[in-house]
Amino acid sequence: MEAFVKTELNHNIGTITFFHPAGNSFPGVQLQKLVEAIEALDQNEAVTLILLQSEGNSFCAGASFDELVAIEDLETGKKFFSGFANVINAMRSCSKLIVAKVQGKAVGGGVGIVAAADYALGTTKADIKLSELTIGIGPFVIEPAVSRKIGATAMAELTLDASNWKTAQWAFEKGLYAQLVATNEALDECTQAFTTQLASYHPEALKEMKKVLWQNTDHWSTLLYDRAAISGTLVLSDFTKNALAKFKK
Template sequence: MEGSVTYKIKEKVAHISFYNPASNSFPSSQLQLLTETINKLSQNNAVTVIVLQSEGNGAFCAGASFNELLNISTLEEGEMFFSGFANVINAMRKSSKLIIGRVHGKAVGGGVGLISACDYTFATENAAVKLSELAIGIGPFVIEPAVSKKIGKTAMAEMTLGATEWKSARWALDKGLFSKLFSSVEEMDNAIKVFTTEIATYNPDALLEMKKIIWENTEHWDTLLYERAAISGKLVLSEFTKNALAQFRKS
């Protein structure tokens, strides 16, 4: 149940794929694997651009593993778990490669954070999004800086406070979470191939400088995201959250 993270490289384009049978949710071990994979490819001179995708035909990413959240029993464990999302976002932010998101289905919580940390994102009309953290007694604290950077504080607050409401893929496109929207996976994949093939021909040094501009003024995230992880780590221990997680798992 821990899931997998794999990658393949072809013609300067690396495809990272993650999979978990629980709707592509993330336990801490898989978050670590994803961080390590992004960092490894960032050092690879044979790679110019990275595509981040999940496997299967269901959800793109259901966020944090509820099973692991329920098993957290100390502040240290809580902070460590949520630091896993901080590690991934910071790895994406600091990667020397442009990261292209491929979103084929719904995304919740941490999945929205991953999308927000991509530099450019392709999605299908099935890719509704939701920030459900308040409904289980925590909040999207770790991913908030990435989400707010992408869609703005107002849209982030709308998603966060409407914790049980799905936002359509069209809404996400209009707010800037998605860059391109397609009616089918096949159309999306064809567009990604054309886009990444072209990007791979560009000057890697120019792309790196562009990446730096995209992520200007985020250096403080090296501290901020882990401060936020501590907040989530504390809240996940509350009786409210334990009860809410148990109810969600039953439903």
């Protein structure tokens, strides 16, 4: 199948589903489509709640590797790493609560998306990894979202153990997932029950709760792009170029 980001409305729940044949990774165009989908549902008065999900076995493999290796100047690098900054800020500033349904593994920016959701449900296959240090950069853009959800100590453990996966159970115990189930079928059932119940509450109360959950994060509108500049600089280094070349082989 070709890559897509599609939106569906069922009663007062807006569902965004994304897919990319490369493990649900995100080229820049795909990230922008996700931002636009979030913003459109935010403006839709018929929507009370947003459900974010992907198709396939993996939830999200992070940013596009092909676009990463093609970066040759700072401006392109900043734009590339700003892609997930745009998504996280769209999720943060959205007036509707966002629930993430995580059926499989999440890497890099994919972990950032899960962390930026207001509530995440996952299966025992939904392991996570931040592998950025292995190629000479770091998870600078998504760090505020991940640290906010799991804490600075767990974030350090996840980041510095860059070559290894953390289990879904570990992520659940650290607070990334609010619910963890064994199968995709159970995930479907739990997600439907939870979102249906949540969407039945007073829409204005949910909006006010969203504001409370994200208080003191307004500075992210500049912070995440400052962080993107750090990665944009590092990706031009000989260390990272050599690491990416080895990884590509």
